[in-house]
Amino acid sequence: MTGKPMTGTGRNNAPCETDDAFLDRSALARQVVKDTISKVLLGAVLILMLALPAVISSPTWLHIIVLIFFYAYLTTSWNMVGGFAGVLPLGHAVFLGIGAYTSTVLSLQYGISPWLGMFVGGVLAVAAGMVIGLPTLKMRGAYFALATIAFSEGVRVMVENIEYLGPFKLNGPRGLQIPPLNIGWANFMFSSKVPYYYIILAMLLIILFLTWVVSRSKLGYYLTAGGEEPEAAQALGVNVSRAKVIAMALSCFFTALAGTFYAQFSLFIHPKSTISLDISFEIAFIALIGGRGSIAGPVLGALLLRPVSDLSRIYFGDILPGMHLVIYGVVLILVMIYQPRGLQEPLTRIYDRVINRMADGFIKGGYK
Amino acid sequence: MIYLIEDTINGILMGSIYGLTALGLTIIFGVLKVVNFAHGTLLMVSMYAAYWTVALSGLHPYLALVIVVPVMYVFGYYLQDIVIKPIFKAEKDVREPSTVIIVTTGVWYVLDNLTLMIFGPQYRTLPNNPLQGKMIELGDMFISVPKLWGAITAVATAFAVYYFFQKTRTGRAIRACSLDRDAASLCGINQYKIYNMAFGLGTAVTGIAAVTLVPFYNTFPSVGVLFDIKGFIIVVLGGLGSIPGAIIGGIIVGIIESVGPQFMTATWTEAIVYGLFLLVLFVKPSGLFGVKYDW
Numbered sequence: 001m002t003g004k005p006m007t008g009t010g011r012n013n014a015p016c017e018t019d020d021a022f023l024d025r026s027a028l029a030r031q032v033v034k035d036t037i038s039k040v041l042l043g044a045v046l047i048l049m050l051a052l053p054a055v056i057s058s059p060t061w062l063h064i065i066v067l068i069f070f071y072a073y074l075t076t077s078w079n080m081v082g083g084f085a086g087v088l089p090l091g092h093a094v095f096l097g098i099g100a101y102t103s104t105v106l107s108l109q110y111g112i113s114p115w116l117g118m119f120v121g122g123v124l125a126v127a128a129g130m131v132i133g134l135p136t137l138k139m140r141g142a143y144f145a146l147a148t149i150a151f152s153e154g155v156r157v158m159v160e161n162i163e164y165l166g167p168f169k170l171n172g173p174r175g176l177q178i179p180p181l182n183i184g185w186a187n188f189m190f191s192s193k194v195p196y197y198y199i200i201l202a203m204l205l206i207i208l209f210l211t212w213v214v215s216r217s218k219l220g221y222y223l224t225a226g227g228e229e230p231e232a233a234q235a236l237g238v239n240v241s242r243a244k245v246i247a248m249a250l251s252c253f254f255t256a257l258a259g260t261f262y263a264q265f266s267l268f269i270h271p272k273s274t275i276s277l278d279i280s281f282e283i284a285f286i287a288l289i290g291g292r293g294s295i296a297g298p299v300l301g302a303l304l305l306r307p308v309s310d311l312s313r314i315y316f317g318d319i320l321p322g323m324h325l326v327i328y329g330v331v332l333i334l335v336m337i338y339q340p341r342g343l344q345e346p347l348t349r350i351y352d353r354v355i356n357r358m359a360d361g362f363i364k365g366g367y368k
Numbered sequence: 369m370i371y372l373i374e375d376t377i378n379g380i381l382m383g384s385i386y387g388l389t390a391l392g393l394t395i396i397f398g399v400l401k402v403v404n405f406a407h408g409t410l411l412m413v414s415m416y417a418a419y420w421t422v423a424l425s426g427l428h429p430y431l432a433l434v435i436v437v438p439v440m441y442v443f444g445y446y447l448q449d450i451v452i453k454p455i456f457k458a459e460k461d462v463r464e465p466s467t468v469i470i471v472t473t474g475v476w477y478v479l480d481n482l483t484l485m486i487f488g489p490q491y492r493t494l495p496n497n498p499l500q501g502k503m504i505e506l507g508d509m510f511i512s513v514p515k516l517w518g519a520i521t522a523v524a525t526a527f528a529v530y531y532f533f534q535k536t537r538t539g540r541a542i543r544a545c546s547l548d549r550d551a552a553s554l555c556g557i558n559q560y561k562i563y564n565m566a567f568g569l570g571t572a573v574t575g576i577a578a579v580t581l582v583p584f585y586n587t588f589p590s591v592g593v594l595f596d597i598k599g600f601i602i603v604v605l606g607g608l609g610s611i612p613g614a615i616i617g618g619i620i621v622g623i624i625e626s627v628g629p630q631f632m633t634a635t636w637t638e639a640i641v642y643g644l645f646l647l648v649l650f651v652k653p654s655g656l657f658g659v660k661y662d663w
């Protein structure tokens with residue numbers, strides 16, 4: 001296992017590392033076995049996910065799991081620009097807010113289904129992302145981070161001060177409440193948490209697939225190249241800024257879709273809960289701890305961190321407020337010092353080792 | 369009209385204090401080329417240090433300087449030495465390591481929430497504060513005494529820091545490091561020690577800011593966040609790394625905040641400040657007084 005692919009997905013050690021032309025047959029067989037094991041495991045995880053609501057009846061736990069998926073989804077969208085493009089956006093909650101407000105205003109005032117409003121919000125978020133991204137994506141390091149923070153905070157302050165934006169009622173700091181009247185799939189509103197679970201699961205799978213496609217496309221390579229060595233990439237004729245802008249647009253669009261989900265899931269949005277710096281930072285933290293620029297990183301990060309946040313809030317919220325944030329901070333510092341590529345790296349290594357062990361077992365068993 | 373003048377004066381005074389809070393940020397950026405996201409948190413820690421010094425000893429609030437400044441210098445020195453240095457060593461070749469931004473954000477979250485856990489969320493004001501609500505009457509205008517002292521301290525500190533960087537041997541070594549790390553190391557400057565000192569200096573200046581703030585401002589665990597974002601705005605306005613830029617950027621923000629409410633709702637001024645920040649970033653990213661870097 002010397003030639004590990006750089007993407008760090010851990011799932012796809014496809015037989016592409018044919019540095020020696022005389023690939024020996026047993027190695028090939030072993031690779032096939034390993035691929036099969038990976039696929040079987042992936043399938044098993046998928047089936048488990050689909051069957052999960054049947055096993056878990058407690059709405060609290062289902063709520064926590066929905067939030068894990070929600071953050072995994074958000075972080076995966078963030079990762080398109082924050083991970084692959086190598087910049088550090090710290091104001092992604094503004095796109096979440098744009099998505100949430102757009103679909104909610106459209107459905108409350110004009111009766112348009114949130115399913116449609118979702119995509120309108122996505123387009124608006126892309127427009128907002130271009131306003132902030134086009135002038136700042138070229139800048140290095142901290143400037144982009146600061147600009148995104150200022151943009152997000154500025155929009156939050158504006159929304160807090162605006163009662164009516166033209167014909168649209170935003171209701172200022174009091175926010176918008178969605179009355180749970182028309183329950184059903186057409187209105188993206190359900191009385192149980194199970195449909196929300198399946199929707200966010202589907203959204204997560206779609207975005208993961210999309211990230212996988214992007215990471216294997218020309219755009220993905222351009223982004224990685226531009227993120228690691230901008231000068232070298234440009235010298236080779238890669239249009240780094242254009243790749244970054246495309247990644248930003250994708251990221252904004254998908255973050256806004258999650259905004260609609262959030263609005264329909266909580267049925268109440270206000271500026272401080274949607275366009276909040278806390279959410280922006282939490283997304284970035286999850287991505288960085290999980291491993292930015294990898295496909296598995298955001299999901300792993302959300303799986304590891306979200307339960308810490310929810311459980312410590314449930315059990316220690318009264319005695320020790322803010323404890324989960326202390327844990328986040330400490331973990332973040334330690335990960336950045338000892339595992340700068342995130343926790344996905346050691347976990348991928350363990351996963352590879354387990355798969356190898358299993359493949360060995362299978363091959364030996366087969367020859368007997 | 370008289371209100372406008374009064375607001376402008378108050379804006380300048382408060383703005384200089386904002387500038388003082390941002391001065392440490394600009395010092396640290398100037399040398400380490402890193403935006404310290406934990407800066408507001410360091411201010412919060414300094415404010416708690418100042419608050420407890422005064423509350424426990426009963427000293428005059430400004431005498432807390434004698435304790436707070438050295439304590440914060442040591443705090444900053446070792447924070448950099450223990451937490452941030454390992455990353456600098458790991459990312460030696462990178463001009464502006466973004467990992468450091470992330471780590472300082474981690475420091476921010478840890479310290480803010482530890483303070484929340486230890487001291488609780490309540491707002492604290494100094495007991496038996498001799499400066500409480502003290503005003504100078506100037507015709508029909510009222511000028512707050514603690515703010516006036518704060519502004520004077522701000523300008524004096526800025527000059528002192530400037531003098532230190534220009535004239536002393538250590539100051540020259542720090543400037544050499546900020547210009548070119550490798551060349552400075554070749555000349556026998558221990559760059560990591562310089563970074564520790566610069567970080568400690570930035571934190572100590574933040575300690576001065578905290579001592580001037582405590583007599584008229586509440587101390588609470590998330591106070592840093594207010595000054596954090598304001599600090600970023602100020603240093604970008606004035607130019608990252610520029611010492612006069614920090615004070616003047618602070619005064620601009622202070623005037624907008626105190627004169628703005630004459631013409632609009634107070635909360636809108638905040639939006640204007642963010643807008644101005646983005647405008648400067650788009651048009652002239654090096655700020656009013658900044659050195660042109662290659663962003």
